Amino acid sequence: MPSPPPGMSDRNFQAALRELEAVVGREWLFTSDEDVLLYRDGYSPLWGEPEERVASAAVAPSSVEQVQAIVKVANQYGLPLYPISTGRNLTYGGSAPAYSGSVVLDLKRMNRILDVSERDKTCLVEPGVSYFDLYRHLRTSNIRLWIDTADPGWGGLMGNALDRGGGYTDVEFRDHFDAHCGMEIVLPNGELVRTGMGASPQAKTWQLFKYGLGPWVDGIFSQSNFGIVTKMGFWLMEEPEAALQVSITVPKRRDVVPLVDVLHSLMCAHTIPSQVTVASPLMNGSGDTELVRLRGSGGASDDDWDRFAAAQGRPFWSASFAYYGPRRVLDAQWEHTKDRLAGIAGIAFRETASYTFPLTDVEVEAVPDKARFGIPSLNLFGSRNAPGAQPSEGHLDFSPMIAPHGEDLIALSDVTGKIYADMGLTPPFVGGLMFHPRTMICFHAVPTYRNAADNQRTRRLFETLVRSCTDLGWPIYRIHAHFHALGMQMFGWNGGALHRLHETLKDAIDPNGIVSPGRYDIWPRRLRGSRA
């Protein structure tokens, strides 16, 4: 028997569940422990502790009308709902609610691909459409459009876009929220709203022009709790004639400064279209004791590092990216890139893969870096292959955002390395991924466990990383649900004015506080005492 949300009587909770059952049918209301535990965050940093966020039940509607009816029930009883699309947002909270006791509103059954226009290169989808679904649809329908997939690619377009995830192809598509065009939203009062051109009933441009007329409100439905998005349009990439994937390496630590400057310049000039990953073959190495010492020192000199790199015989930095287009064009782009970077002593250029599209199924299978070519993949989980790795244990993504400056990447690497070393931990390497055209996100995985002692240390470490990096000008762009309050504290300019604006909007749009209370630390008035 599920427990009611805090402050709600069991009698009212049971009555609300009966009404939800009447809306969706008995088959689609989940109340047994066995079912509800499936919505647990498998990567929770609070696994098994009293504060772990867990759902009280789950309900899976199949239509917008059912979502509206569920919202009506929730308003009547003050029942908190936690909408999820495909619920794969692992490392940022998974499908577990931000507020314990919420009923998960599982939108997976709403999984229709409503429209794909090959001519306009757009699609319109429901929340449950996964990257797998849309990719398969495009392949089997012989539609020569690409999706831009998150990596791993098992999530859904809408959920990832609404949490502002990123991908790997052309700049127009890989900022997933920016690539959307038009939404339909069930507001907390049950009213249905379409944004952009969708508000004009006869418009033929809902998926073509974002703004419509008047204020553009789409942004308030991302990383928020102001409504339940039931449809979203996206722009899709036309399959190019060809693609060239390349890798560049440079030998010395400070070489990353001109390397990133030039790559950023070429991205802004649209010479390099794809996401650029800056990594370090040297620092990604094994647990070499000298490497661990240098990483943990928090300020080893460039000479120390360069001597170590020379002794190891490995380049310090690498950058990998891809060009898309007619073969003659991408060959010229690659030549121009090499010309611009030729001044770095010891630089090496390598073509790692070359494709002509469309690919056969066999060729698709053989692509090692699938996400760069719009192919959803699960290869990222290869790290779980390590001997002794426990598949049930996960991690948090720590994802500070920096300017695309090599000096900042070095400084961030020093700072995080020292934080780990001071806690007696082996520092991981911090790389930089240029999802967005003018910033770099420096992800690294902070492991979570199935025991409280290790997780307490993880939480201390994570909070230290967030605070220290924010102090140095590198706040996070996205954060696990347990740390939403911490994250918003890092955006506290002018006494938290932005957060007050969020909650002012919440009070106006969701006065009963039924949609995702606490998500991104936005609490309804009645629950503000619950703030962590």
Next chain:
Amino acid sequence: MVSRRAFVEGGLGLAAGLAAWPAHATRARREDTFGSTETVTPAPLRVAVVDRGVAGSAAFAAAARARGLRVFEFTSDVAQVWMRELEPRLRLGALEILGYSSPATSFCLELLARDFGAGAAQPLGVSTWLIATNPARRAPLAPLSQQQG
């Protein structure tokens, strides 16, 4: 060429896996709106997924085929097999997936198959595991034929 050692490992893996594979549950007790009833359900489809990168995989795949199982092979990344072969079958009805792979693959498939009523991946031996949907189980994407009593 499959080495003798790999062949033995793969064959042993399959033998262990098949030995531990539970018998088909052809009857599933479930309740419907009108009270308890016992419903005969069709035997689930059985398939095998094999990671070519795991030692002994060729022998495992060969032994599975010899036992009449449809075998889907992949190298490290099971996503294409999921999209093309496993998910479409799960949408049609009950499925039992015998796997020979790294823990990464069983982790991914376990989470993906949950939406179709599968439980946790059951380890059957070194590199061998089983994921099975339960016809009596409710799940967001489980086929309607399983859901309606």
